[in-house]
Amino acid sequence: MAGNTFGKLFKVTSFGESHGEAVGCVIDGCPAGMALSESDIQAELDKRKPSEGIASTKRTELDKAKILSGVFEGKTTGAPIAIIVQNEDSRPKDYGSIAKLFRPGHADYTYFKKYGLRDYRGGGRSSGRETIARVAAGAIAKKILAQKGITISGFVSEIGGIEAKNFSEKDVAKVYENQFRVPDKEASKKIEDAVKKSIIAKDSLGGIIEIRASGVPAGLGEPVFEKLDAQIAGALMGIGAVKGVEIGAGFGCAKSTGSKNNDPIRIVKGEVSFMSNNAGGILGGVSSGQEIIVRAAVKPTSSIAQKQKTISENMVNADIEVIGRHDVCIAPRVLPVAECMVAIVLVNALLENLGSKISESK
């Protein structure tokens, strides 16, 4: 199985299955000399854990990160950093009755066609649990970025078609205190009602997440095939259940005009200043110095308690009832994963930029 390594200079390899022994990652290319502890990684992993709220799975995992290598006396050494998280609350028996059936909306059928066999326990490699690897690596990437004055924040902007509209930067900063990661109290209340209805209907809901990277200097990104926006889109589309990505005005720009969509530029108090940010902070695949703004569409959770039509491994029609513990909406749990993937892309872009020019541009 290829495709488990991401990034060129800050290179992350993810391993492990949902109901196997453990999940984790190996990071090669982390600069030496940075203070790093398990608590740095834990802080991000805790954001990925199921919340206490009604929308989330009841699988109770501690998700305790253990650093196996690459850190000496509290500092990164430049050697590969291996991080492992044990699986503690796996219940393969939940999947025994559907071991030979393909769950609609999951990778069961396609993995079977590709490999001729599959780990049916919770989707194996295609499980959301694999994203622990990305969050562990992303925690380190976020720490590197913070040292360069770059911060990444995010929130859920929509669940079940209910949009968060009235919120401030302060609400965004506290978003992980809200079970839906929605920074708008009124929208959050409506979402709670929608989630309750969805549970009764044995159904699930989709959502939209927004990620913002602030303090990104102008000049990051490698044209032409590795444009910064292309890399961010690839990084986010690589997360399970993400079915669409937009940068800045995104799909909305198709309905706009050049005069409205272009972001005018002025010099204000001696500094370059854009008067709007429809580009989402990226022009020609290179960061403009504005905030990078990205949104991703998250599909409704595939595992629903309703009876569904499917087929078996021996190609016979069947009905399936997916038991086990699943989130009504995955968007709140995809959020920290997406933040971390954007962080990994930006760290790679920063490291790549070290060799991009001899002299400073004006």
Ligand SMILES: Cc1cc2nc3c(=O)[nH]c(=O)nc-3n(C[C@H](O)[C@H](O)[C@H](O)COP(=O)(O)O)c2cc1C
């Ligand atoms: C953090 C996270 C948690 C997830 N949890 C669930 C879940 O509880 N139930 C489910 O059906 N899918 C869950 N998924 C999504 C599936 O992994 C994904 O939809 C499936 O593998 C099919 O891949 P695709 O949607 O990208 O085509 C989760 C994804 C992520 C990133």
